[in-house]
Amino acid sequence: MKFTQLAILAFFCAACNSRPSDPGDVDTALYNDLQTQLINAKPGDVINIPAGIHHFDRPLLLDGVKGVTIQGAGKDKTILSFLGQKAGAEGLKITADSVTIQDLTVTDTKGDAIRVQDAKNVTMRNVKTTWSGGAKASNGGYGLYPVGCDGVLIDQCEASFASDAGIYVGQSKNVVVKNSYAHENVAGIEIENCSNAEVKYCRSEKNTGGILVFDLPGLPAGNGKTCKIHHNKIISNNHRNFAPEGNIVATVAPGTGMIFLAAKDVEAHHNEVIGHKTMGAAIASYHIVQLKWDDKNYDPYTYDIKLHNNHFERKKALPDLSKDFGKMVNVYFSGKPQDILYDGILDDKRPGSSNPMNICIDQPQTGLRFANIDAANDFKNINPDLKPYQCK
Amino acid sequence: MKKQFRKGRILAAGFLLALSFCFTCQSPAAQKKGMEVSSPVRFDSGKAPYPKLSDYGFFTGIQRDLQPNAGVLPYELITPLFTDYAHKARFVWMPQGTQATVAADGRLDFPDQAVLIKNFYYPADFAKPEADWDVVETRLLMKIKGEWQAFTYVWDEAENDAELNIVGDIKPVSWQDEKGHKQNIEYLVPNKTQCKSCHNRDAIIQPIGPKVANLNKDLRYPDGKTENQLSRWQRAGYLAAGDHGQKFAKLAAWDKPQSGSLQDRALAYLDVNCGHCHHPQGPAHSSGLYLQADEQDLAHLGFCKPPVAAGKGSGGRQFGIVPGQPKASILLYRMENTDPGVMMPEIGRVMVHTEAVELIRDWIAELKGGCN
Numbered sequence: 001m002k003f004t005q006l007a008i009l010a011f012f013c014a015a016c017n018s019r020p021s022d023p024g025d026v027d028t029a030l031y032n033d034l035q036t037q038l039i040n041a042k043p044g045d046v047i048n049i050p051a052g053i054h055h056f057d058r059p060l061l062l063d064g065v066k067g068v069t070i071q072g073a074g075k076d077k078t079i080l081s082f083l084g085q086k087a088g089a090e091g092l093k094i095t096a097d098s099v100t101i102q103d104l105t106v107t108d109t110k111g112d113a114i115r116v117q118d119a120k121n122v123t124m125r126n127v128k129t130t131w132s133g134g135a136k137a138s139n140g141g142y143g144l145y146p147v148g149c150d151g152v153l154i155d156q157c158e159a160s161f162a163s164d165a166g167i168y169v170g171q172s173k174n175v176v177v178k179n180s181y182a183h184e185n186v187a188g189i190e191i192e193n194c195s196n197a198e199v200k201y202c203r204s205e206k207n208t209g210g211i212l213v214f215d216l217p218g219l220p221a222g223n224g225k226t227c228k229i230h231h232n233k234i235i236s237n238n239h240r241n242f243a244p245e246g247n248i249v250a251t252v253a254p255g256t257g258m259i260f261l262a263a264k265d266v267e268a269h270h271n272e273v274i275g276h277k278t279m280g281a282a283i284a285s286y287h288i289v290q291l292k293w294d295d296k297n298y299d300p301y302t303y304d305i306k307l308h309n310n311h312f313e314r315k316k317a318l319p320d321l322s323k324d325f326g327k328m329v330n331v332y333f334s335g336k337p338q339d340i341l342y343d344g345i346l347d348d349k350r351p352g353s354s355n356p357m358n359i360c361i362d363q364p365q366t367g368l369r370f371a372n373i374d375a376a377n378d379f380k381n382i383n384p385d386l387k388p389y390q391c392k
Numbered sequence: 393m394k395k396q397f398r399k400g401r402i403l404a405a406g407f408l409l410a411l412s413f414c415f416t417c418q419s420p421a422a423q424k425k426g427m428e429v430s431s432p433v434r435f436d437s438g439k440a441p442y443p444k445l446s447d448y449g450f451f452t453g454i455q456r457d458l459q460p461n462a463g464v465l466p467y468e469l470i471t472p473l474f475t476d477y478a479h480k481a482r483f484v485w486m487p488q489g490t491q492a493t494v495a496a497d498g499r500l501d502f503p504d505q506a507v508l509i510k511n512f513y514y515p516a517d518f519a520k521p522e523a524d525w526d527v528v529e530t531r532l533l534m535k536i537k538g539e540w541q542a543f544t545y546v547w548d549e550a551e552n553d554a555e556l557n558i559v560g561d562i563k564p565v566s567w568q569d570e571k572g573h574k575q576n577i578e579y580l581v582p583n584k585t586q587c588k589s590c591h592n593r594d595a596i597i598q599p600i601g602p603k604v605a606n607l608n609k610d611l612r613y614p615d616g617k618t619e620n621q622l623s624r625w626q627r628a629g630y631l632a633a634g635d636h637g638q639k640f641a642k643l644a645a646w647d648k649p650q651s652g653s654l655q656d657r658a659l660a661y662l663d664v665n666c667g668h669c670h671h672p673q674g675p676a677h678s679s680g681l682y683l684q685a686d687e688q689d690l691a692h693l694g695f696c697k698p699p700v701a702a703g704k705g706s707g708g709r710q711f712g713i714v715p716g717q718p719k720a721s722i723l724l725y726r727m728e729n730t731d732p733g734v735m736m737p738e739i740g741r742v743m744v745h746t747e748a749v750e751l752i753r754d755w756i757a758e759l760k761g762g763c764n
Contacts, residue, residue: 032559039558039584058560061585064595086562087580087742089733095595095675110733111703117678118595140733141703147678164703171678218680218691219700220672246699246706246722291698292763294691 026057026084034060041065049104051077059088059109066097072104075128075158082109083132089140090115091129094122102126108133112142113162121151131161135184135242139163143185147171148221155179163242164249165190166207169197171221177202186243187212187252188234193224203233208241209252210234210273215262216248217286217293217300225264229271234258236275238315241323251289253278253326255319255337257312262286265304273310277317278326279338281307283359285345288375301347301357306391308362312339314369332379339368342389343375360391432461433485437505437536445530445545445554450485450509456527456551458511460614463488465628467621469601470609471646471660473590473668474745475512476577477569478528479521482601483509486630493632497686498604498640500631508533508599514567528563529581530554533591533599540597542587558584577742586739594673604636605643605685606664643685646751658755659685661748665737681712694723696763705734715759724752 031054037047043066051073060080062068070092072078082091089111092101097120105128106113113129116122129143143159146152147170157180159166166185169175175197181204182188188204190212191197197213204210211234215224234257243250252259255278260266262285273280286293286300293300314337320326329338342359350356361370370389374381434449442448445455452461460466464485472480486492490503502508511530515521530545545554546561560583566576582589591597601607604622612618625631644652646661667684669676674684679700682692691697694712699705699722707725714720726736727749735741 035559035583057562058580058583061583061589063585063588085732086578087732088586088739093589110731111705111738112701117675138704138733141701141705145701147701164701168701170701216698216700218697220677220680244702244704244706245708246710247702248698292696294689294696 025055027054030054031056031058031060038062038068038070041068043067045069046071049073049078049080053079053081055081055084056091057082057084057086059085059090059093061088062092062094062096062099064096067099068096069100069102070104071100071102074103075105075126078104079107080104081107081132083107085110093117095119097121099123100125104128105130107131109140111140112145113140113159114144115142116146116149118148119146120149122146122149123153124155124157125153126156128158128160129162129166130159133161135161135163135239137163137242137244139242141165141247142168143182144168145170146175150174152176153178157181158183159188160184162186163244164247165212168192169194171219171224172197176200181205182207184239186239186241186249188237190214190249191224191227192216193219193221195224195226197224197227199227199229199232201231203235204237205233205235206239207237208239208243208254209249209256210237210258210276211271212249212252212259212261213263213266214248214259215264215286215299217295217298222297223264223299227263227266229258229266229268232271234271234273236315238275238277238317238320248289251323251325253320253323253329255279255315255317255326257281259284260302260305261288262300263302263305264299267306267308269307269309271310272313273339274313275315277315277337278319278329279341280312280314281310281340282325282343283341284343284375287345288343301345301350302343303347303350303357303359305358306360306362307340308360310363312363312365312368314339328373328379332373332382333369333371336369338371339363340370342370342372344372344383345376354388359389361386361389362391433463435485435487435505435507435534437534440534440536441532441541441543441556443556448507448532450483450507455553456525456547458513458527464509465625465630466611466613467602467607467625468609468611469606469664470643470651471606471657471664473600473664474741474748476565476579476741476743477518477567477575477745478512478514478579479525481511481513483511484602484625484630485509489629491630491632492602492625494604494634494636494639498636500599500602500604500607502535502599502602504535504538506535508602514565517568518570519568519572526565526567527551527554528565528579529557531587533597540591540599542584542591542597544581544584544587546581557581560584560586575743580739580742582739589675589739590668590737592668592675593671595675598668600664600668603643604640608637608640608642609645647747654751654755654758658752661751665748669737694721695761703733704731705736707734711763713756713759714763715761716757717762718753718756721756724749724756727752 091106091109094116100123102125131139141164149172152175162185165187166182188207257273258281319329492500513527516524547554561581565579644656644660662683663685670683
């Protein structure tokens with residue numbers, strides 16, 4: 001009798017594991033087992049998370065142990081769902097060096113899906129983060145979120161429906177994001193206040209903005225620099241912006257391929273920037289967002305930017321009307337999407353008169369729509385002349 | 393069935409508690425003497441953590457009554473960390489002949505093998521906190537070989553003893569608040585790693601409460617005497633000599649208007665409840681928002697500061713604190729929220745601390761300036 005009951009129970013459990021169930025079915029036993037393993041982990045341990053859809057109500061945390069691997073059975077096989085999350089905002093929260101997270105999916109966290117902070121040598125491989133209800137402002141901010149790290153590798157990952165950025169690397173050094181796919185986030189891939197970062201062979205598609213390189217004030221990591229963006233497919237990033245106001249990405253106009261904001265030493269090449277209704281690439285100083293800052297060390301300017309061998313192909317559509325940047329394009333460019341816009345805001349301390357910010361654009365395609373929008377003077381002298389910025 | 397049993401047990405516990413009070417008030421000398429003889433506490437840092445709370449011998453008699461054994465000194469904080477209205481019974485124990493010293497910033501530097509004992513309990517009726525209560529968990533911070541370690545003990549169903557729990561738990565808790573309203577919550581017992589997410593300075597576990605500024609108040613001790621905590625600690629041999637209270641300004645009591653201005657009380661609350669993470673060396677340093685008491689930079693305090701990685705935590709608002717405009721301030725939005733993806737602090741509460749929200753709201757409202 002008892003055995004039969006057990007067998008029936010086991011059958012039911014197996015059955016509910018094979019399809020998404022409601023957030024009530026929290027697998028506390030598995031959670032306790034995994035969290036205990038994470039707490040007791042020794043350097044070099046591999047913690048396996050079995051295949052199945054596992055519902056957890058609290059984050060899994062790893063702290064202070066070097067070289068731990070959190071290993072799923074496959075990106076579409078091991079799915080950690082936080083739909084019924086009661087505490088802690090993240091899915092995985094990690095403060096440990098040399099961590100590897102691979103072959104799993106994290107869905108529906110209340111806050112960020114996977115946050116790794118203040119760690120050296122972080123690897124995320126074949127990991128997916130998403131929110132199953134689609135694009136909502138109530139989704140968590142970031143999907144894959146290393147911050148304050150030195151040595152970040154994000155490879156073959158997928159991130160969607162984050163209300164800020166799908167793949168967001170903040171305040172980190174020595175970063176590589178490659179072979180990854182970001183879609184239907186507000187920002188697909190965002191590199192913020194990082195030094196020595198590279199984004200390559202990625203696909204960033206159907207987000208509000210494709211790839212963003214930002215440098216923001218008031219952060220302990222200070223000014224970032226040196227970023228290479230190459231061989232990416234940046235496609236049709238025309239999604240409505242669903243970021244909550246107040247966040248910097250809430251200012252991104254739908255239909256934006258790339259933005260370099262207060263970025264320094266950026267080289268973007270061999271990217272396919274296709275199907276954007278507002279602009280393919282924007283080069284702008286932090287002044288453009290019209291926010292004050294109180295950070296003596298902050299450098300708000302954008303300089304040493306080189307764009308070459310990219311392929312720009314605009315969407316035939318009316319530029320965005322929901323955000324200031326989109327409205328600006330509509331007003332000053334008669335409703336025509338642009339390929340490259342440069343705000344023309346200059347740092348008086350830099351030498352030279354024609355191109356003191358060293359903006360280098362080697363894009364010899366015919367019909368390229370470029371303009372210096374003269375944002376410092378209320379767009380009075382918008383100038384489509386590319387010559388001052390042409391280089392080899 | 394269970395309820396009847398509990399009632400009987402509580403009556404018995406109350407009787408014993410009354411007895412023990414009688415005992416202490418009749419023989420303060422014996423109590424004082426007890427402090428001087430070697431402590432009956434059992435603590436071998438090589439074997440800790442012990443499986444059960446009673447293994448340490450911090451409490452005498454019925455464990456849930458939390459009657460401190462000799463050498464176990466109760467303490468209170470002027471402004472404490474909010475944890476879902478839980479009452480907290482705090483104690484400190486140190487090996488005989490050892491004492492804490494005062495660091496340059498006013499934090500106490502404890503000797504090796506010191507233990508901070510924090511019991512989280514809910515009176516059944518907040519209007520009569522002494523009548524009956526449920527102890528939920530007891531957290532121990534112990535200093536072993538120069539490093540603090542955090543361990544949580546969760547009380548069993550009958551509250552006879554508490555067992556070591558490293559993985560955390562969610563426990564249903566209920567009580568009647570001061571206004572007579574029934575409250576039911578799912579109380580989060582943190583796991584070992586979560587302890588560190590608050591008790592953290594430069595990625596090393598640190599106590600939050602015991603600072604000179606926050607301990608400098610009177611307390612009524614089990615021996616019936618009322619005494620300033622700093623001098624009592626010194627008298628017990630637990631704190632190095634010196635007039636520490638003179639050196640560090642007393643923290644305002646967030647809920648006592650006579651203890652400081654609105655701003656003093658608001659900043660004291662933010663210091664204790666937020667400043668342990670939002671500190672240049674705390675886990676929230678990446679936000680650039682610093683709320684510890686000695687922060688002088690208004691932008692780092694959140695004044696007209698845009699959020700960094702708030703996501704939906706911004707609530708559509710532009711700045712951390714907009715002077716004069718509580719409804720435009722993200723800080724308040726996050727305090728007023730209980731969504732784990734929005735609320736601050738990130739863990740340690742499932743309820744809104746309504747009275748503190750009022751304090752911060754009033755403070756922001758009286759600030760002059762705006763952000764334009």
